[in-house]
Amino acid sequence: MRSSNVHQAKGSEADAVLIHVSTPQDVSQLLAAWADPLTDTDNTELLRVYYVAITRARRLVTLTYPYSKHAEVTAHLDVLKAEYQVELAGPPPES
Numbered sequence: 001m002r003s004s005n006v007h008q009a010k011g012s013e014a015d016a017v018l019i020h021v022s023t024p025q026d027v028s029q030l031l032a033a034w035a036d037p038l039t040d041t042d043n044t045e046l047l048r049v050y051y052v053a054i055t056r057a058r059r060l061v062t063l064t065y066p067y068s069k070h071a072e073v074t075a076h077l078d079v080l081k082a083e084y085q086v087e088l089a090g091p092p093p094e095s
Helices: 024-035 041-054 067-079
Strands: 014-020 057-064
Touching (some): 024 041, 041 057
Parallel strands (some): 014 057
16 A cells, blocks of 8 residues: 555556545535636646546545535535445444
């Protein structure tokens, strides 16, 4: 297993890439940029970074994020008609 940040990975490939979006705010920012990439240059730069990360994968991209954002993430993937599979690390938190 190799670990690197997105900037270190530029130009290389891996069978699988794990992208960890650590905070609910980061997830919201990513989804906003993804939904409307032309809103401002911060969004386009954010999308460039994630694009580099995603395109390093030959076979599998895994995205981890706070469970509180799960409904928003899957709704966005559904709108995009993206194929995905959900795996929970444990029981979902109590609401």
